[in-house]
Amino acid sequence: MRLALRKVCRSFGALRVTQDVDLAVETGELHALIGPNGAGKTTLISQISGELFPDSGEIVLGDQAITRMPAHRRAAAGLARSFQISQLYADFDAEDNVAMAVQARLPGGFGMWRDARSDPRLREPARDALGRVGLAQRAGVRVSELAHGEKRQLELAMVLAREAPTLLLDEPMAGMSAEESHRMSQLLASLKRRYTILLVEHDMDIVFSLADRITVLVYGRAIFTGTPQEVRANAEVRNAYLGSD
Ligand SMILES: Nc1ncnc2c1ncn2[C@@H]1O[C@H](COP(=O)(O)OP(=O)(O)O)[C@@H](O)[C@H]1O
Ligand SMILES: [Mg+2]
Incomplete structure:
Protein backbone atom coordinates (compact mmCIF):
# COMPACT_ATOMS: atom_id res chain seq x y z
CA MET A 1 0.00 0.00 0.00
CA ARG A 2 1.51 3.31 -1.09
CA LEU A 3 2.92 5.54 1.63
CA ALA A 4 3.58 9.24 1.10
CA LEU A 5 4.98 11.99 3.32
CA ARG A 6 4.69 15.64 2.41
CA LYS A 7 6.66 18.38 4.16
CA VAL A 8 6.72 16.50 7.45
CA CYS A 9 8.27 18.50 10.30
CA ARG A 10 8.91 17.61 13.93
CA SER A 11 10.96 19.31 16.65
CA PHE A 12 11.91 18.39 20.19
CA GLY A 13 12.28 21.81 21.81
CA ALA A 14 14.85 23.65 19.70
CA LEU A 15 16.04 20.46 17.99
CA ARG A 16 14.49 20.03 14.55
CA VAL A 17 14.66 16.25 14.09
CA THR A 18 12.52 16.13 10.94
CA GLN A 19 12.61 19.02 8.47
CA ASP A 20 10.24 19.23 5.50
CA VAL A 21 10.59 15.55 4.65
CA ASP A 22 9.02 14.43 1.38
CA LEU A 23 9.07 10.69 0.88
CA ALA A 24 7.05 8.29 -1.26
CA VAL A 25 7.19 4.52 -1.00
CA GLU A 26 5.36 3.02 -3.95
CA THR A 27 3.21 -0.09 -3.63
CA GLY A 28 5.47 -3.15 -3.67
CA GLU A 29 8.64 -1.10 -3.39
CA LEU A 30 11.45 -1.83 -0.94
CA HIS A 31 12.64 1.65 -0.01
CA ALA A 32 15.65 2.06 2.25
CA LEU A 33 16.12 4.98 4.63
CA ILE A 34 19.77 5.61 5.42
CA GLY A 35 21.69 8.29 7.27
CA PRO A 36 24.14 8.78 10.13
CA ASN A 37 23.25 8.08 13.77
CA GLY A 38 20.94 10.78 15.07
CA ALA A 39 19.78 11.76 11.57
CA GLY A 40 16.17 11.23 12.63
CA LYS A 41 15.39 7.86 11.00
CA THR A 42 13.68 6.29 14.01
CA THR A 43 11.81 9.52 14.76
CA LEU A 44 10.52 9.55 11.21
CA ILE A 45 9.39 5.91 11.45
CA SER A 46 7.61 6.77 14.73
CA GLN A 47 5.71 9.56 12.99
CA ILE A 48 4.61 7.16 10.26
CA SER A 49 3.53 4.47 12.73
CA GLY A 50 1.86 6.98 15.06
CA GLU A 51 3.97 6.76 18.22
CA LEU A 52 4.78 10.41 17.49
CA PHE A 53 2.82 13.08 15.65
CA PRO A 54 4.43 15.55 13.23
CA ASP A 55 4.19 19.26 14.08
CA SER A 56 3.19 19.92 10.48
CA GLY A 57 3.01 18.20 7.12
CA GLU A 58 0.97 15.26 5.91
CA ILE A 59 1.24 11.47 5.89
CA VAL A 60 -0.94 9.45 3.51
CA LEU A 61 -1.36 5.65 3.44
CA GLY A 62 -3.15 4.42 0.32
CA ASP A 63 -5.81 7.10 -0.11
CA GLN A 64 -6.17 7.81 3.60
CA ALA A 65 -4.60 10.75 5.48
CA ILE A 66 -3.18 9.22 8.67
CA THR A 67 -1.21 12.22 9.97
CA ARG A 68 -3.20 12.56 13.21
CA MET A 69 -4.48 9.00 13.48
CA PRO A 70 -3.57 7.08 16.67
CA ALA A 71 -1.12 4.20 16.25
CA HIS A 72 -3.66 1.37 16.70
CA ARG A 73 -5.87 2.77 13.94
CA ARG A 74 -2.89 3.06 11.58
CA ALA A 75 -2.16 -0.60 12.25
CA ALA A 76 -5.73 -1.43 11.28
CA ALA A 77 -5.33 0.76 8.18
CA GLY A 78 -2.41 -1.42 7.03
CA LEU A 79 0.84 -0.45 8.77
CA ALA A 80 3.08 -2.70 10.86
CA ARG A 81 6.37 -1.63 12.39
CA SER A 82 9.30 -3.34 14.02
CA PHE A 83 11.30 -1.58 16.70
CA GLN A 84 15.02 -0.93 16.82
CA ILE A 85 14.99 -2.05 20.45
CA SER A 86 13.56 -5.47 21.10
CA ALA A 164 -0.38 -5.48 7.13
CA PRO A 165 0.57 -4.66 3.53
CA THR A 166 3.02 -1.92 4.52
CA LEU A 167 5.98 -2.67 6.78
CA LEU A 168 8.26 -0.27 8.65
CA LEU A 169 11.47 -2.08 9.64
CA ASP A 170 13.89 -0.22 11.89
CA GLU A 171 17.32 -1.87 11.71
CA PRO A 172 16.17 -5.50 11.66
CA MET A 173 19.83 -6.60 11.34
CA ALA A 174 21.07 -4.62 14.35
CA GLY A 175 23.66 -6.55 16.36
CA MET A 176 23.59 -9.58 14.07
CA SER A 177 26.57 -11.68 13.07
CA ALA A 178 27.49 -11.67 9.37
CA GLU A 179 25.82 -15.03 8.92
CA GLU A 180 22.64 -13.94 10.72
CA SER A 181 22.32 -10.74 8.75
CA HIS A 182 22.88 -12.63 5.51
CA ARG A 183 19.95 -14.87 6.44
CA MET A 184 17.83 -11.86 7.38
CA SER A 185 18.58 -10.09 4.12
CA GLN A 186 17.53 -13.21 2.18
CA LEU A 187 14.34 -13.18 4.20
CA LEU A 188 13.69 -9.55 3.33
CA ALA A 189 14.41 -10.30 -0.33
CA SER A 190 11.70 -12.97 -0.17
CA LEU A 191 9.20 -10.32 1.00
CA LYS A 192 9.91 -7.97 -1.90
CA ARG A 193 6.90 -7.10 -4.10
CA ARG A 194 4.47 -8.79 -1.72
CA TYR A 195 4.85 -5.95 0.75
CA THR A 196 5.52 -2.24 0.61
CA ILE A 197 8.59 -1.82 2.81
CA LEU A 198 10.41 1.10 4.37
CA LEU A 199 13.69 -0.28 5.73
CA VAL A 200 16.17 1.52 7.99
CA GLU A 201 19.53 -0.19 7.66
CA HIS A 202 23.19 0.73 8.17
CA ASP A 203 24.93 -1.98 6.16
CA MET A 204 25.36 -0.42 2.73
CA ASP A 205 26.06 -3.74 0.98
CA ILE A 206 22.68 -4.98 2.17
CA VAL A 207 20.91 -1.71 1.33
CA PHE A 208 22.38 -1.51 -2.15
CA SER A 209 21.51 -5.13 -2.90
CA LEU A 210 17.95 -5.04 -1.53
CA ALA A 211 16.54 -1.58 -2.14
CA ASP A 212 14.65 -0.40 -5.20
CA ARG A 213 15.25 3.17 -4.08
CA ILE A 214 17.07 4.84 -1.21
CA THR A 215 16.38 8.05 0.67
CA VAL A 216 19.30 9.68 2.47
CA LEU A 217 18.42 11.51 5.68
CA VAL A 218 20.94 13.95 7.18
CA TYR A 219 20.12 16.20 10.18
CA GLY A 220 16.42 15.57 9.68
CA ARG A 221 16.43 16.45 5.98
CA ALA A 222 15.89 14.05 3.12
CA ILE A 223 18.81 15.25 0.98
CA PHE A 224 18.50 12.70 -1.81
CA THR A 225 16.25 9.93 -3.15
CA GLY A 226 17.26 7.63 -5.98
CA THR A 227 18.16 4.15 -7.11
CA PRO A 228 21.25 2.50 -5.58
CA GLN A 229 23.29 3.52 -8.63
CA GLU A 230 22.08 7.12 -8.40
CA VAL A 231 22.87 7.28 -4.69
CA ARG A 232 26.35 5.86 -5.27
CA ALA A 233 27.00 8.40 -8.01
CA ASN A 234 25.81 11.43 -6.05
CA ALA A 235 28.64 13.57 -4.68
CA GLU A 236 26.54 15.27 -1.99
CA VAL A 237 25.54 11.89 -0.57
CA ARG A 238 29.09 10.61 -0.69
CA ASN A 239 30.31 13.64 1.22
CA ALA A 240 27.50 13.62 3.77
CA TYR A 241 27.41 9.97 4.50
CA LEU A 242 29.11 7.33 2.43
CA GLY A 243 32.65 8.71 2.58
CA SER A 244 34.40 9.74 -0.60
CA ASP A 245 36.28 6.49 -1.24
N1 LIG B 1 11.85 11.93 22.60
C1 LIG B 1 12.89 12.67 22.26
N2 LIG B 1 13.14 13.85 22.88
C2 LIG B 1 14.19 14.63 22.52
N3 LIG B 1 15.06 14.33 21.53
C3 LIG B 1 14.87 13.16 20.88
C4 LIG B 1 13.79 12.28 21.20
N4 LIG B 1 13.85 11.21 20.36
C5 LIG B 1 14.92 11.42 19.58
N5 LIG B 1 15.54 12.58 19.87
C6 LIG B 1 16.71 13.15 19.19
O1 LIG B 1 16.37 13.25 17.83
C7 LIG B 1 17.50 13.00 17.01
C8 LIG B 1 17.18 11.90 16.03
O2 LIG B 1 17.09 10.66 16.73
P1 LIG B 1 16.70 9.32 16.00
O3 LIG B 1 15.44 9.50 15.25
O4 LIG B 1 16.71 8.24 17.03
O5 LIG B 1 17.91 9.13 14.98
P2 LIG B 1 18.39 7.84 14.16
O6 LIG B 1 17.34 6.78 14.27
O7 LIG B 1 18.57 8.33 12.75
O8 LIG B 1 19.69 7.41 14.75
C9 LIG B 1 18.65 12.66 17.95
O9 LIG B 1 19.41 13.84 18.13
C10 LIG B 1 17.94 12.26 19.22
O10 LIG B 1 18.74 12.51 20.34
MG1 LIG C 1 17.37 4.81 14.96
Missing part, protein backbone atom coordinates in the same frame (compact mmCIF):
# COMPACT_ATOMS: atom_id res chain seq x y z
CA GLN A 87 10.00 -5.61 22.46
CA LEU A 88 9.80 -9.34 23.09
CA TYR A 89 8.42 -11.13 26.16
CA ALA A 90 11.48 -13.04 27.37
CA ASP A 91 9.63 -15.52 29.59
CA PHE A 92 7.23 -16.68 26.87
CA ASP A 93 8.16 -19.01 24.04
CA ALA A 94 8.55 -17.89 20.43
CA GLU A 95 5.09 -19.05 19.40
CA ASP A 96 3.43 -17.26 22.35
CA ASN A 97 5.04 -14.01 21.29
CA VAL A 98 3.75 -14.32 17.73
CA ALA A 99 0.31 -15.42 18.99
CA MET A 100 0.18 -12.14 20.90
CA ALA A 101 0.87 -10.21 17.71
CA VAL A 102 -1.89 -12.19 15.94
CA GLN A 103 -4.27 -11.41 18.77
CA ALA A 104 -3.63 -7.71 18.35
CA ARG A 105 -5.12 -7.76 14.85
CA LEU A 106 -8.19 -9.89 15.61
CA PRO A 107 -11.51 -8.19 16.35
CA GLY A 108 -12.12 -8.11 20.09
CA GLY A 109 -8.47 -9.00 20.45
CA PHE A 110 -8.10 -7.34 23.83
CA GLY A 111 -9.08 -10.38 25.89
CA MET A 112 -6.98 -11.85 28.66
CA TRP A 113 -3.58 -13.06 27.47
CA ARG A 114 -3.97 -16.11 29.73
CA ASP A 115 -6.92 -17.25 27.56
CA ALA A 116 -5.29 -16.18 24.34
CA ARG A 117 -2.31 -18.49 24.76
CA SER A 118 -4.50 -21.56 24.33
CA ASP A 119 -6.73 -20.09 21.59
CA PRO A 120 -6.35 -22.21 18.41
CA ARG A 121 -7.29 -19.20 16.23
CA LEU A 122 -3.98 -17.68 17.29
CA ARG A 123 -1.86 -20.82 17.16
CA GLU A 124 -2.14 -21.57 13.47
CA PRO A 125 -1.30 -18.11 12.11
CA ALA A 126 1.48 -17.88 14.70
CA ARG A 127 3.06 -21.13 13.48
CA ASP A 128 2.64 -19.98 9.90
CA ALA A 129 4.50 -16.71 10.57
CA LEU A 130 7.28 -18.58 12.40
CA GLY A 131 7.65 -20.87 9.40
CA ARG A 132 7.98 -17.91 7.06
CA VAL A 133 10.98 -16.57 8.96
CA GLY A 134 12.61 -19.99 9.35
CA LEU A 135 11.81 -20.48 13.04
CA ALA A 136 9.34 -23.38 12.79
CA GLN A 137 11.68 -25.66 14.76
CA ARG A 138 12.12 -23.08 17.52
CA ALA A 139 8.42 -22.41 18.26
CA GLY A 140 8.52 -23.88 21.78
CA VAL A 141 11.79 -22.27 22.87
CA ARG A 142 11.66 -19.48 25.44
CA VAL A 143 12.72 -16.12 24.03
CA SER A 144 15.44 -15.79 26.68
CA GLU A 145 17.07 -18.91 25.22
CA LEU A 146 17.02 -17.78 21.58
CA ALA A 147 20.16 -16.50 19.87
CA HIS A 148 20.22 -12.79 19.07
CA GLY A 149 19.64 -13.39 15.37
CA GLU A 150 16.69 -15.65 16.15
CA LYS A 151 15.13 -12.91 18.28
CA ARG A 152 15.27 -10.51 15.34
CA GLN A 153 13.75 -13.19 13.10
CA LEU A 154 11.02 -13.59 15.71
CA GLU A 155 10.34 -9.86 15.63
CA LEU A 156 9.91 -10.06 11.88
CA ALA A 157 7.48 -12.96 12.36
CA MET A 158 5.48 -10.74 14.72
CA VAL A 159 5.38 -7.97 12.13
CA LEU A 160 4.25 -10.43 9.43
CA ALA A 161 1.59 -11.87 11.76
CA ARG A 162 -0.14 -8.51 11.72
CA GLU A 163 -0.93 -9.10 8.05
